[in-house]
Amino acid sequence: MPQDENRTATHDPAPNKSERAVHPELAGQLLESLGAAEEQEGAADAPAAAQGIIRDAVRERATDVHLDPDSRGLHVRLRIDGVMRDAAVLPPQQGNRVVNQLKSLGGIDPVAQFGADEARFAFQHERGEVDLRLAVIPSLHGQKLTLRVLDPRQLAYGIDELGLCERNLSRVQHWFTSLGGMFLVAGPVGSGKTTTLYALLHALKLQTCSVSTLEDPVEYSVDGINQVQVDEEHGLTFARGIKALARHNPDVILVGELRDPATALAAYGAAALGRTILATLHSRDAAGAVTSLRYYGLTDRDIATTLSMVVAQRLVRKLCPHCRRETSPTEAHKNWFNVIQVAVPERSWEAIGCDHCRQSGYLGQTGVFEVWQLDESDYHHLLKGATERDLRESLASRSHKHFLADALEKAEAGVTTLDEIQRLRLVGPAFPVGPD
Numbered sequence: 001m002p003q004d005e006n007r008t009a010t011h012d013p014a015p016n017k018s019e020r021a022v023h024p025e026l027a028g029q030l031l032e033s034l035g036a037a038e039e040q041e042g043a044a045d046a047p048a049a050a051q052g053i054i055r056d057a058v059r060e061r062a063t064d065v066h067l068d069p070d071s072r073g074l075h076v077r078l079r080i081d082g083v084m085r086d087a088a089v090l091p092p093q094q095g096n097r098v099v100n101q102l103k104s105l106g107g108i109d110p111v112a113q114f115g116a117d118e119a120r121f122a123f124q125h126e127r128g129e130v131d132l133r134l135a136v137i138p139s140l141h142g143q144k145l146t147l148r149v150l151d152p153r154q155l156a157y158g159i160d161e162l163g164l165c166e167r168n169l170s171r172v173q174h175w176f177t178s179l180g181g182m183f184l185v186a187g188p189v190g191s192g193k194t195t196t197l198y199a200l201l202h203a204l205k206l207q208t209c210s211v212s213t214l215e216d217p218v219e220y221s222v223d224g225i226n227q228v229q230v231d232e233e234h235g236l237t238f239a240r241g242i243k244a245l246a247r248h249n250p251d252v253i254l255v256g257e258l259r260d261p262a263t264a265l266a267a268y269g270a271a272a273l274g275r276t277i278l279a280t281l282h283s284r285d286a287a288g289a290v291t292s293l294r295y296y297g298l299t300d301r302d303i304a305t306t307l308s309m310v311v312a313q314r315l316v317r318k319l320c321p322h323c324r325r326e327t328s329p330t331e332a333h334k335n336w337f338n339v340i341q342v343a344v345p346e347r348s349w350e351a352i353g354c355d356h357c358r359q360s361g362y363l364g365q366t367g368v369f370e371v372w373q374l375d376e377s378d379y380h381h382l383l384k385g386a387t388e389r390d391l392r393e394s395l396a397s398r399s400h401k402h403f404l405a406d407a408l409e410k411a412e413a414g415v416t417t418l419d420e421i422q423r424l425r426l427v428g429p430a431f432p433v434g435p436d
């Protein structure tokens, strides 16, 4: 509709069922700045819209902002507590203005339209500073921008604030005081591994030991720790960095991620010489970490002699305490429990939505964990070449708390919903998964 060209599209009071609901309250400052720019000639040159969108993202605790162009305009979407929510749809002219302002803030030439580009910059807001990563790529209907918001407040948790149950927390604390070897935090992208790693760092800096980190990127500075930025362009890879740091005789080396054989072997080498290694890696659950290490070329003997603890984790949204409601599992939930061979819990809760949670029913996130402290029987199994499934079965036969048990405990207690647990695609301990 040409007459609506300059109107800021906001909330549709009766959205078509096939359309996603738009929540303009998530983009208050952006929409306000665009409205002011319409009235005031020349104001379009100030980066008010770009600043507005960043302030909106910080206020709403968004971890990223996506600006997605399509035939209708530019969709402004925020990822809050791991889930995308639509904040506004801007007409093309306003959309271009926001895109250009954000590119300028990141030091990217707004005239260049055809290449992929990225930038990093800091932004000062009322309550502190956030670090921003901007990525641009041309798409069918124009440039797509993604802005990642790295808020240091997200990395300042203590290990007792991550959502570990009492037993798992005491296991992790016991590891700190009396064990060494390799401590792995396992999970997919976006599972909160970095938050856990930093919580461990905060705990370590209080210990009487020398701690160095190798990170890519260093997301947050921690006093009392030597933090080293990986710089592949200049040859400082994770693998070389581990070997170089070992010469500085640290007690603990934190490696951002074990993501290739060279890094995994270097980490093993340092652990075999008595250093304590903390690292993240990708795996489905705790036992799956063994498969990942084997894939990277570590032998069963290497793993058995150095691996001491694996914390596997995922994130779920926490129910808003102001509006959650107790209910019982639905038929769909019961069917799901039958498929994954797990008993149906008696209690569950549902997300309702109120002003406190912007009508989403959820407020914040918490971790769901599986903490595997390897013992004599695990080492014995590993040296005999046990499969991932053997290890899982051995864990199930002991008092090990499986991932799903931790998740369901949180759902029954009203911390989260069964829908959130279902989203994790976890299966029960008796369900056959993984290599034989």
Ligand SMILES: [Zn+2]
Pocket: 320, 321, 322, 323, 324, 352, 353, 354, 355, 356, 357, 358, 359, 361, 362
């Ligand atoms: Zn609420």
